[in-house]
Amino acid sequence: MSGALRYLLRRLIFAFALVVGVSAIVFFLINAVGNPIAMLVAGQPSATEDQIAQLTAYYHLDEPVGARYFAWLVRLLHFDLGTSIFYNQPVWEMLRVWGGETLKIQVPSILLALLLAVVVAPVAARRQNSALDAGVIGGALLGQAMPVFLTGILLILVFAYWLGWAPSYGAYSLRAPLLGSPVLDGLWHMALPVAMLTAFNAASFTLLLRASMVQALRQDYVVAGRASGLPEWRLVWGHALRNAFSPVLTYLGIAFGLMLASAPVTETVFTWPGLGALYINAIQQLDYPVIMGVSVAVAVMLVLATLLTDIAYVVLDPRVRLR
Amino acid sequence: MKAFWRHLRRSRAGLLGVVLVSVVVLVAVCCPVIAPYDPNDQSAMMDVGANHAPTGAHPLGTDRLGYDVFSRIVYGAPTALAVGLGVMAIATSVGLLVGGVAGYAGGWTDELLMRLTEFFMVLPVFLVVLAVVRLFSILVVGSWLESVPHLNLLMVILLLGAFGWPPIARLVRGEFLRLRQAEFVEAARCIGATGADIVLRHILPNIVPSLAVAVALGIGGAVLAEAMISFLGFGDPGSPSWGQLLFFNYEVLKIAPWSSLAPAGAIFVTVLGFNLLADGLADALDPRRGK
Numbered sequence A: 001m002s003g004a005l006r007y008l009l010r011r012l013i014f015a016f017a018l019v020v021g022v023s024a025i026v027f028f029l030i031n032a033v034g035n036p037i038a039m040l041v042a043g044q045p046s047a048t049e050d051q052i053a054q055l056t057a058y059y060h061l062d063e064p065v066g067a068r069y070f071a072w073l074v075r076l077l078h079f080d081l082g083t084s085i086f087y088n089q090p091v092w093e094m095l096r097v098w099g100g101e102t103l104k105i106q107v108p109s110i111l112l113a114l115l116l117a118v119v120v121a122p123v124a125a126r127r128q129n130s131a132l133d134a135g136v137i138g139g140a141l142l143g144q145a146m147p148v149f150l151t152g153i154l155l156i157l158v159f160a161y162w163l164g165w166a167p168s169y170g171a172y173s174l175r176a177p178l179l180g181s182p183v184l185d186g187l188w189h190m191a192l193p194v195a196m197l198t199a200f201n202a203a204s205f206t207l208l209l210r211a212s213m214v215q216a217l218r219q220d221y222v223v224a225g226r227a228s229g230l231p232e233w234r235l236v237w238g239h240a241l242r243n244a245f246s247p248v249l250t251y252l253g254i255a256f257g258l259m260l261a262s263a264p265v266t267e268t269v270f271t272w273p274g275l276g277a278l279y280i281n282a283i284q285q286l287d288y289p290v291i292m293g294v295s296v297a298v299a300v301m302l303v304l305a306t307l308l309t310d311i312a313y314v315v316l317d318p319r320v321r322l323r
Numbered sequence B: 001m002k003a004f005w006r007h008l009r010r011s012r013a014g015l016l017g018v019v020l021v022s023v024v025v026l027v028a029v030c031c032p033v034i035a036p037y038d039p040n041d042q043s044a045m046m047d048v049g050a051n052h053a054p055t056g057a058h059p060l061g062t063d064r065l066g067y068d069v070f071s072r073i074v075y076g077a078p079t080a081l082a083v084g085l086g087v088m089a090i091a092t093s094v095g096l097l098v099g100g101v102a103g104y105a106g107g108w109t110d111e112l113l114m115r116l117t118e119f120f121m122v123l124p125v126f127l128v129v130l131a132v133v134r135l136f137s138i139l140v141v142g143s144w145l146e147s148v149p150h151l152n153l154l155m156v157i158l159l160l161g162a163f164g165w166p167p168i169a170r171l172v173r174g175e176f177l178r179l180r181q182a183e184f185v186e187a188a189r190c191i192g193a194t195g196a197d198i199v200l201r202h203i204l205p206n207i208v209p210s211l212a213v214a215v216a217l218g219i220g221g222a223v224l225a226e227a228m229i230s231f232l233g234f235g236d237p238g239s240p241s242w243g244q245l246l247f248f249n250y251e252v253l254k255i256a257p258w259s260s261l262a263p264a265g266a267i268f269v270t271v272l273g274f275n276l277l278a279d280g281l282a283d284a285l286d287p288r289r290g291k
Helices: A004-035 A036-041 A049-058 A065-077 A089-128 A131-145 A148-162 A182-216 A220-227 A232-246 A246-261 A262-268 A275-284 A289-314 B002-009 B011-031 B069-105 B107-122 B125-139 B151-163 B166-180 B182-190 B194-229 B242-250 B258-285
Strands: none
Touching: A004 A065, A004 B107, A004 B125, A036 A049, A036 A246, A049 A089, A049 A182, A049 A220, A089 A131, A089 A182, A089 A232, A089 A246, A089 A275, A089 A289, A131 B107, A131 B194, A148 A182, A148 B182, A148 B258, A182 A232, A182 A246, A220 A232, A246 A262, A246 A289, A246 B125, A262 A275, A262 B125, A262 B194, A275 A289, A275 B125, A275 B258, A289 B258, B011 B069, B011 B258, B069 B107, B069 B151, B069 B166, B069 B194, B069 B242, B069 B258, B107 B166, B125 B151, B125 B194, B151 B194, B166 B194, B194 B242, B194 B258, B242 B258
């Protein structure tokens, strides 16, 4: 138990370091550029020097940078991320809403991609070097190199413009929801973005899992299991898969990180109102409380993802201990 | 070297990678010959008009701003390669230095450098790079830097390189740890070779193969990253790039799909080429892998 506790403590320290590191980098960068209020208001003929000074004082931008960063950290401990300059809403609330939209497409697509890999990879691995195997590898290699915008564009052209099955942008219908049901409407809008992200993840998952399944199926216990008359599907999906899964788990955290970091792109492709879109708006408007908020939220989500994958390791393989 | 080529040729994926990468390089080198129009030529505006479907004169159509899409694609190749090579040159230098020092010195130096590497590895790099590019573009206005050609592109290359070294550093460190105890290094030490001699003449040449694989992968990654930055509108307005073409034309996807499909396809082909090349290199350099 003490091992697990120590592990948790180490993770927490790392998480704290990451959050402080990321926020410090962003904070000092923004402030190196100058007073965001002055830059935003500059060029607006109606703004007087007086008003700029007033706003600067209002956002405490006249205080020293170090002191302001420290004050920001202290407020963060109270879960207070300040107020957006542009939207005049609490950043915390905005992160909850926009972040929810991001997770809404990213979590299902990771799960779907895992499911796809778990079904396809063992089949390919069982017939190593067959035409089927080559097809799976080829498809996965293509999928891995496919930039998200190309997948997105193709999906939109085919399923939104040509067939008209699913909407090409947004998370909700502007007028009446689909069939009068907001839930159905949400799912309908999720279809194409989730498909795009699933394709992106499934390729890497399948390649990794296939490679480790090929190794696992050569092990003695598989031969022994087969000799003792275990049904083939239990051998493959029960025993070998469980042992072959750890590389995929390791990659899961990385995949989630990649997806979160590229959220600005994926959400631009589908005009999706998520964290990435929020971030792009914020850096264009120099809305620095939001920039800080999103960077910290992403850092925290990354840490949580690593934590979850580490726990999944232990559940999957009793030999592994949290240290 | 001969055996290396034989192996590379035997891997069909690797061969396709070599072909694709050669095509991109060739296009990049010969772009004035291949492109029918100047990249900044918007004369199609007065002629067939913007968003015109592919014709004989404009094989990939014209885009929203009246550019010939094919010419813009061709002129995007040198930009993409400059980004890929520039980024990996920086990332490899830093990675070699950090990984080499960590792996050779060991002890607390190793511990410290690897913690730093881990930190950079989990950093949401793309978000930080976007913010820096945006802030930098404000900062330079009115300064002498503004007169530097392709300044924004140089900044993107510098940033992607400065944040792209951790995988290389980890790889190099691992190789250093492995080779430090190899028999031939022990032997060199026995006959009194100096530290610099061991690193430069005995360890480094043995790292080159695995480094080549990582660099090939990294070039593809850098091309994609630059495309993503430009697609979001934070790229260099002065250098034609595939991401920028997408940024200009994504809005008109419905009426002029060619001007979005072409750059997305070009990015795909380039990234695929470098990925397959890396795959083929890994196969060719490691006789135990593959068949």
